[in-house]
Amino acid sequence: xxxxxxxxxxxxxxxxxxxxxxxxxxxxxxxxxxxxxxxxxxxxxxxxxxxxxxxxxxxxxxxxxxxxxxxxxxxxxxxxxxxxxxxxxxxxxxxxxxxxxxxxxxxxxxxxxxxxxxxxxxxxxxxxxxxxxxxxxxxxxxxxxxxxxxxxxxx
Numbered sequence: 001x002x003x004x005x006x007x008x009x010x011x012x013x014x015x016x017x018x019x020x021x022x023x024x025x026x027x028x029x030x031x032x033x034x035x036x037x038x039x040x041x042x043x044x045x046x047x048x049x050x051x052x053x054x055x056x057x058x059x060x061x062x063x064x065x066x067x068x069x070x071x072x073x074x075x076x077x078x079x080x081x082x083x084x085x086x087x088x089x090x091x092x093x094x095x096x097x098x099x100x101x102x103x104x105x106x107x108x109x110x111x112x113x114x115x116x117x118x119x120x121x122x123x124x125x126x127x128x129x130x131x132x133x134x135x136x137x138x139x140x141x142x143x144x145x146x147x148x149x150x151x152x153x154x155x
Contacts, residue, residue: 019040038069038089045068059123064120068140069089069094072089072094084099086134097131098131098133100133100134103137120134
């Protein structure tokens, strides 16, 4: 018995867009080996005057700075007197953010819910160790649309 022949036209699908690949990577893996999601938002973030993690790291002590990035970690150790430590990630690296207890309480929603967080603050530098002391927080998660990001939270 011979197999039946099927006479149907070959269907070709367009290749997925970069954004579609990125969303699929995050949806299935939680990360991507491709372009960082923030790089695709850099023009928008720059228009809001948010700098990169690299720019924050190279800032002088006590300089005012704005940074935005994916929230990859939140920590509120019991030994830190209510201080919360947040790590943001962008296409140039990470920014260590310190959020004092009064701001944690005042902006609890942004602190606990934001996936893409904008931070207005002041740089604290001690040699190579650089932190951004948060003065105001803004949740820009809406810019991520359907991108499913996750942070590691310890609080």
